[in-house]
Amino acid sequence: MALLELKVNGQEVRVEAPDTALLLDVLRERLALTGAKRGCETSHCGCCTVRVDGMAVHSCVVLAVRCEGKAIATVEGCGDGMELDRLQRLFLEHGAVQCGYCGPGMLMAAQALLEQNPAPTLDEVKKGLDGNLCRCTGYTPIFDAILAYGRGE
Amino acid sequence: MADDYRVIGTPVVRPDGAEMISGQAVYGPDVTQPGMLWGKILRSPLPHARIRSIDVEKARALPGVTVITARDVPDRRYGYAIEDEQIFAVDKVRYVGEPVAAAAAPDEERALEALSLITVDYEELPAVFTAAEAARDGAPLVHDELGPARSVYLASWNPVHGTNIIHQASHHRGDVDAALARADYVFEDTFHASQIHHSYMEPHATLAAARSNAVTVWTCSQEVFQLRTLLAGLFAIPESRMRVINTKVGGGFGGKIEPRLEPVAVALSVHSRKPVKIVMTRAEEFTAAAGSTPATVTVKTGVTKDGTLTVRDIDFLWDTGAHAEGLPPSNRAMKDGNGPYRVHDLRISSTLVYTNKMRGTQLRGLGVPEGAFAIESQMDMIAERLGMDPLELRLKNILEEGDINSIDDVVQSIGLRECLVSVAKEIGWGEPKPANVGRGLSVIAKSPTTHSSISSAYVQFNEDGSAQVLVGASEIGQGMSVVMCQIAAEVLGLPVEAVGIASADTGTTPYDRGTFSSRVTFYTGMAVKLAAEDARKQLLEVASRMVEIPQDDLAAAEERVVSPAHPELSLPFREVLERAHSYERPILGRGTYGGKGDYPTLPHKAQRKEYVPGWKYAAQAVEAEIDEETGIVRVRRIASAHDVGKSLNPVSVDGQIIGGVVMGLGYALHERLQFDQGRIVNPSFMDYKIPSSQEIPEIKPIAVEVPLPEGPFGAKGIGELAIVGIAPAIGNAIHEVLGVRLKELPLHPERVLDAVESQRKRNGG
Numbered sequence: 011m012a013l014l015e016l017k018v019n020g021q022e023v024r025v026e027a028p029d030t031a032l033l034l035d036v037l038r039e040r041l042a043l044t045g046a047k048r049g050c051e052t053s054h055c056g057c058c059t060v061r062v063d064g065m066a067v068h069s070c071v072v073l074a075v076r077c078e079g080k081a082i083a084t085v086e087g088c089g090d091g092m093e094l095d096r097l098q099r100l101f102l103e104h105g106a107v108q109c110g111y112c113g114p115g116m117l118m119a120a121q122a123l124l125e126q127n128p129a130p131t132l133d134e135v136k137k138g139l140d141g142n143l144c145r146c147t148g149y150t151p152i153f154d155a156i157l158a159y160g161r162g163e
Numbered sequence: 164m165a166d167d168y169r170v171i172g173t174p175v176v177r178p179d180g181a182e183m184i185s186g187q188a189v190y191g192p193d194v195t196q197p198g199m200l201w202g203k204i205l206r207s208p209l210p211h212a213r214i215r216s217i218d219v220e221k222a223r224a225l226p227g228v229t230v231i232t233a234r235d236v237p238d239r240r241y242g243y244a245i246e247d248e249q250i251f252a253v254d255k256v257r258y259v260g261e262p263v264a265a266a267a268a269p270d271e272e273r274a275l276e277a278l279s280l281i282t283v284d285y286e287e288l289p290a291v292f293t294a295a296e297a298a299r300d301g302a303p304l305v306h307d308e309l310g311p312a313r314s315v316y317l318a319s320w321n322p323v324h325g326t327n328i329i330h331q332a333s334h335h336r337g338d339v340d341a342a343l344a345r346a347d348y349v350f351e352d353t354f355h356a357s358q359i360h361h362s363y364m365e366p367h368a369t370l371a372a373a374r375s376n377a378v379t380v381w382t383c384s385q386e387v388f389q390l391r392t393l394l395a396g397l398f399a400i401p402e403s404r405m406r407v408i409n410t411k412v413g414g415g416f417g418g419k420i421e422p423r424l425e426p427v428a429v430a431l432s433v434h435s436r437k438p439v440k441i442v443m444t445r446a447e448e449f450t451a452a453a454g455s456t457p458a459t460v461t462v463k464t465g466v467t468k469d470g471t472l473t474v475r476d477i478d479f480l481w482d483t484g485a486h487a488e489g490l491p492p493s494n495r496a497m498k499d500g501n502g503p504y505r506v507h508d509l510r511i512s513s514t515l516v517y518t519n520k521m522r523g524t525q526l527r528g529l530g531v532p533e534g535a536f537a538i539e540s541q542m543d544m545i546a547e548r549l550g551m552d553p554l555e556l557r558l559k560n561i562l563e564e565g566d567i568n569s570i571d572d573v574v575q576s577i578g579l580r581e582c583l584v585s586v587a588k589e590i591g592w593g594e595p596k597p598a599n600v601g602r603g604l605s606v607i608a609k610s611p612t613t614h615s616s617i618s619s620a621y622v623q624f625n626e627d628g629s630a631q632v633l634v635g636a637s638e639i640g641q642g643m644s645v646v647m648c649q650i651a652a653e654v655l656g657l658p659v660e661a662v663g664i665a666s667a668d669t670g671t672t673p674y675d676r677g678t679f680s681s682r683v684t685f686y687t688g689m690a691v692k693l694a695a696e697d698a699r700k701q702l703l704e705v706a707s708r709m710v711e712i713p714q715d716d717l718a719a720a721e722e723r724v725v726s727p728a729h730p731e732l733s734l735p736f737r738e739v740l741e742r743a744h745s746y747e748r749p750i751l752g753r754g755t756y757g758g759k760g761d762y763p764t765l766p767h768k769a770q771r772k773e774y775v776p777g778w779k780y781a782a783q784a785v786e787a788e789i790d791e792e793t794g795i796v797r798v799r800r801i802a803s804a805h806d807v808g809k810s811l812n813p814v815s816v817d818g819q820i821i822g823g824v825v826m827g828l829g830y831a832l833h834e835r836l837q838f839d840q841g842r843i844v845n846p847s848f849m850d851y852k853i854p855s856s857q858e859i860p861e862i863k864p865i866a867v868e869v870p871l872p873e874g875p876f877g878a879k880g881i882g883e884l885a886i887v888g889i890a891p892a893i894g895n896a897i898h899e900v901l902g903v904r905l906k907e908l909p910l911h912p913e914r915v916l917d918a919v920e921s922q923r924k925r926n927g928g
């Protein structure tokens with residue numbers, strides 16, 4: 011067991027966890043931040059995507075201890091907790107959320123993409139979401155939401 | 164017509180959207196309870212073996228651990244159609260992945276440690292892995308005895324005892340053999356569909372809490388009421404003490420209909436006296452949940468020289484794996500196997516066979532994709548032979564209003580011709596294109612559900628005049644929540660934001676058969692409409708007493724009771740509710756739909772006693788680039804047109820179409836569960852690839868509106884058909900470019916290259 015000092019969504023938290031604990035499990039089981047989802051064990055679905063120092067990562071394969079001193083951002087930090095932010099609203103308006111299980115991960119991947127590339131092309135969006143699977147929407151509504159954000163809608 | 168409605172037909176955003184996209188929605192794996200334990204299941208490593216003994220001593224010696232096997236649970240069989248399963252394997256295992264024992268512990272690691280201490284002594288038995296082998300005389304028997312069937316299926320259940328054939332059905336009309344002999348041309352071809360996996364992103368997850376002789380189960384399910392009945396029977400407690408609460412469901416596609424983790428979770432909770440949660444790993448999903456039910460389909464079609472289809476003889480052989488959840492698809496094929504075609508003489512037979520593999524079950528379109536791949540591929544083969552345009556051949560033979568369909572019903576509310584013409588136009592059918600680009604078409608149909616397909620709904624008013632919808636159907640991502648709120652808002656004269664919804668909790672919501680087979684918009688939608696009308700009537704009754712104006716002169720509009728005869732009247736709902744709640748009784752509208760007699764306006768019935776309206780039709784077209792050197796098929800554009808009756812919410816309708824099309828793309832091009840001696844060898848998203856963002860073509864969804872009189876505001880369901888016709892349409896496009904016909908799915912590059920190679924050989928090249 012180790013005492014981890016993490017910075018999650020701008021807040022410093024201390025949490026006990028085994029040295030081998032994965033970031034996803036620490037977020038979900040110890041910090042009750044269940045927005046990040048588990049969809050696989052092999053780093054292939056992206057449902058667990060969070061941002062670490064701005065980068066979109068699969069939190070299911072990142073050791074929590076490696077994230078000490080870094081800024082961790084999860085879906086729970088989007089908007090102000092009550093109101094949705096612009097990207098979240100566009101996701102809903104474009105029907106980018108069906109069952110919603112991929113949604114938090116998609117959103118974090120999209121945020122990372124848009125920060126690096128504020129007005130991406132369709133191909134760049136497709137590439138940016140390559141690590142995130144969705145079985146419901148056929149992706150097109152997700153692309154549309156991100157493209158609309160890039161256009162400033 | 165759209166102008167007549169305030170809310171129906173508008174792109175309202177889902178009421179549950181915000182909680183999902185902010186990470187607050189509680190899915191199966193997110194549920195917790197105080198003092199909860201984690202459960203894990205020990206699964207069979209062998210496809211077919213006798214269990215000589217199970218030693219759990221060491222595992223039970225671990226502190227804080229509960230371990231159970233077949234000895235510790237009720238000795239009862241269960242299953243929605245055929246009762247061929249027990250909570251844990253008894254005497255023998257029938258597939259790799261079958262539950263043999265389970266453990267609950269304070270954390271998952273400890274539960275896994277307990278499982279590792281269990282020893283099972285197996286004696287391997289000969290096994291069968293394909294339907295063809297299993298159907299042969301003398302094949303090893305997966306189940307020594309067949310059945311029993313549950314009562315709703317008994318009448319139509321036809322097993323061959325002493326074999327692996329769990330069900331056989333056949334339906335015919337006319338003199339098929341004579342018609343085949345008369346036909347100018349007869350085509351006979353055999354096609355193989357592959358077994359695919361539902362691959363919802365959320366794995367199965369269940370939390371069961373057995374407390375003071377009542378049990379609560381939180382689970383992600385498409386059918387909570389069926390589940391409650393089954394669990395109450397299994398554990399012999401009244402349904403009043405078995406509450407099933409649906410969590411948010413992260414996708415279902417047919418894979419979350421029948422029980423999976425629930426019986427084991429309840430049993431562990433009963434024994435440990437603690438709440439127990441079980442979450443499947445993705446590997447368990449692939450090896451022990453279920454896949455689609457694959458089929459081999461042989462089609463014989465007779466046509467005249469001018470391209471009129473006269474006769475069809477279709478034979479389905481289904482591989483249901485170790486449990487008979489393939490019964491619904493195999494039965495469905497009896498109705499839908501012929502596709503949307505006018506054929507005079509028709510025979511369809513369907514055989515469902517057990518094998519020693521993970522079960523096949525329902526998967527989006529249940530039974531229709533397998534048949535459509537065969538029929539729609541063969542249609543192009545017929546067109547080629549007759550020198551006809553595949554579009555012309557289809558236009559000449561598809562069902563039209565007033566025709567008699569495959570099950571002798573009169574066709575009504577069909578928009579298929581318009582669907583076909585619009586996708587052909589959209590894809591540029593007949594227009595010039597490069598030599599490496601092919602285009603393909605398909606037309607498809609799906610019959611409505613029949614078996615006791617009842618939905619019910621409550622609509623109640625809150626104190627402030629807003630309203631609450633309660634339905635027993637499950638929201639699994641399809642967007643039911645928003646559509647039900649729209650229907651109630653439209654009827655009640657409320658803005659859609661003033662309608663809330665709660666669903667799928669057997670403790671609070673009214674009975675619903677569940678979410679499957681594109682039935683919710685139609686059945687649950689009608690129930691909500693009736694319940695809202697009932698609530699409005701009750702509201703106006705109270706208002707009538709308050710203002711002393713006859714109820715017939717009153718109407719509900721913009722959150723107020725108004726009266727055309729008394730223009731000065733403007734009584735806020737809120738005041739009526741105050742009166743109702745304080746001095747009269749709460750307003751509770753009730754609606755039920757789907758029983759016999761609910762469809763009085765139907766056209767004449769030729770033969771069958773039970774008519775159900777709401778056949779769904781669609782046409783699809785693809786344009787693909789085919790690389791002859793590598794065999795790689797790159798789909799560039801897809802158009803998918805659906806006769807939706809009435810589009811209640813265009814964003815939801817487009818979403819269902821596009822999502823289905825992309826699932827169809829995976830089914831067509833690369834998805835397949837691969838087995839080696841009954842063991843699945845690709846149980847991960849690394850080895851079993853579903854479509855990713857990079858391979859999404861341009862997709863044009865088209866909604867054709869031919870209102871269905873029995874549906875809510877004319878609407879039909881839409882959830883499934885979009886998956887169905889993509890595979891044959893791509894197969895047809897491949898044929899157009901390379902001249903080869905692929906009869907086995909998926910259409911992956913090696914298959915394409917093999918086909919090109921054997922064609923070269925045949926041509927003496």
Ligand code: FES
Nearest residue numbers: 049053055056070
């Ligand atoms: S849980 Fe699937 S990539 Fe992390």
Ligand code: FES
Nearest residue numbers: 109112144145146
């Ligand atoms: S919305 Fe269901 S997986 Fe993306």
